[in-house]
Amino acid sequence: MFCRNCGKELTGSPEICPECGAKPMRGTSFCPNCGAPTTELTEICPKCGARVAGKVAEKADGAWMPLTAGILDLVAGVPTLIIGILLAAGLGALGRLSGIVGFGALMGAIATPLIIFAIIAIVGGVFAIRKRTWGLALAGSIFALFCAWIFGIPAIVFTVMGKKHFR
């Protein structure tokens, strides 16, 4: 793509243009597709025919995706963590009441994977919200899927689609 502010050809879709320091899609002086000069009123590039303004450019931005993925991770992870802790405590107490040696610990351990999944989802969610360490954010979304698939599936989609916004 080309920086819309200074016209420099860029590799990939960097958040900030290394040449002029602006957000590449924030400018209006050049076509992002071919680098031809445009004005702030140009909607279709006269040289290559690419749409340079309007809904398409907005949609391609997608800066909201990591934040949304992170919130979904937390929505899936936090209740799962609470349920996991309560389950571990409850099952542990039940096991101890049975009076069988080691049974309390065994019952408590059943809830442990739930707690671990939830913690990974929460940590990944925080990294997604801060747009840092994409791999960890993706791991968080995958574990959010184990916690609550209804939140985990969109979290994975938004994490993958919002990858370019991570540092």
Ligand SMILES: [Zn+2]
């Ligand atoms: Zn630039």
Ligand SMILES: [Zn+2]
């Ligand atoms: Zn063009």
